[in-house]
Amino acid sequence: MSDPHVDMLYRWPTAARFDRRVPKEKFYRHGTVTAAVRDKFVADVQRITWAYKLAESTVNLAGNTTVPEIQIFEIDAKSNDVTESVLTAIDRAIPFPIIFEINRGSGETQVTRMVAAHKQLTSGAPKIGNYYSTGWQPARTERRPLPASITLPALYTALLDPLTPVDARPGEDVSEVAARLHTVRKLEREIAALERKLGAERQFNRKVQLRRALKTKQAELTVLVER
Template identity: 70%
Template sequence: MVNLLYKWPVAAKFGSRVPKEKFYEHGNVSTAVREKFVSEVQRITWAYKLAESTINLPGSTSVPEIQVFLIDTKVGDVADQVLAAIDKAIQYPIIFEITRATAGEAQIRMAAAHKQLGLGAPKISAYYSTSWLPADVERQTLPTAISLPTLYAAILDPLTPVKARPGEEMSEVADRLATVRKLEREITTLERKLRTEPQLNRKIELRRSLKTRQQEREQQR
């Protein structure tokens, strides 16, 4: 995991508290996820709004704006299902900052998923996160970008195991992310089988399959 937080532009500060009920009252949020909102979330703040009107970068249909949400936790962390419920309710890409207090020390981590907007519900990848960091850690300036889509890609780039390629659409990055996660699950399964397989000829087959999957994973990164 990377140790990174961004210094969000003052001009983009929004600072509006959002009742968590707004998210889990939607009919498509399960009872279990609603309970996570209640038990895990203390406060949700719409902290920053990165848009052409605030930071003078043009948007697109895929990234019209970028929102930054601050989530203060009750129990030390928040489940990805809670982040996904918020993401699905807001028709813009979101960067989350999650705070907690551990042994009296305030800590924070940044988390986000690749989010693809379309006519229906947004398509959301798995969530990726920084390490937990001291809340007063020195923040880095935002990456240089010529548009909101390029800024969004640059913000996510350090978080994910897949790096955006020149000229690549966010949907293509998300597809490669999904492929890498699938390959990683297959690699884990093959490694487990290899450790317990007693037959030599079968071990050779498993090693061959494992090497193939590892090569495929590297090609997607």
């Protein structure tokens, strides 16, 4: 399994630099942003920058309908962090997969974390999975080169792979990884519920049944998270 708090940042290609500031108000007007989420934008966000555009024209990798481009958004936090509801509102407003870099502090004390969710584009609203993040790290840390990839969908899968608690399997695309993550989360909840029941159960026969069910679920989880 990948470490969901691995410390790393990518070195985005200079040719893909977009560097456009995006007013927060643009996201207020999109869809059904609630007053509570609008308040989070005001409280959490100092600045939003559309920093890089990874596309065939900038990185010479072909996209498709599921990953036509990959956008990199930098968000400067007003204080400690930016809540997921803000990230979700941005993700829903932009019709491309997004990798976020959140910055807090300034100068020598500035730290950054990279965060993203598996985002599946559909004919309607995009399907956005759980958000996964690196740990906070010095903004001036040495950045890694982009993973070697021959298409944008493959690059997107590779970019997200270190963030998520399951490793992408050879040939697996982002929708397949997202589906497996969804099942992993479901199994983890079921296992936790069975463990609680087992701890509270006093009847021997029922304990045996619960242990058997628990072992089955644990075995299913092992198969899903192994490479």
